[in-house]
Amino acid sequence: MSDNCFENPLELVTPFLSKKHTIMRSAISVREKLALTLHYLATGRNFKDIRFAGIMSPESVSQAVMDTSEALIYVLRD
Numbered sequence: 001m002s003d004n005c006f007e008n009p010l011e012l013v014t015p016f017l018s019k020k021h022t023i024m025r026s027a028i029s030v031r032e033k034l035a036l037t038l039h040y041l042a043t044g045r046n047f048k049d050i051r052f053a054g055i056m057s058p059e060s061v062s063q064a065v066m067d068t069s070e071a072l073i074y075v076l077r078d
């Protein structure tokens with residue numbers, strides 16, 4: 001996927017997925033969430049297989065994919 005092709009959906013979902021960093025942990029960036037979701041949708045692999053080099057738990061991957069999918073459905077519904 002080209003950068004230009006990726007930037008359009010990224011701009012659309014950013015207002016819905018932006019989170020703030022906390023003292024306890026850093027928030028997962030919208031760019032990472034979208035890339036992860038697109039990778040999941042393209043490959044169909046399970047969440048344990050697609051976590052980013054062990055830095056995200058399967059639960060975090062699952063939540064990121066669900067949130068991003070909902071945002072994509074919302075912004076692309078028309």
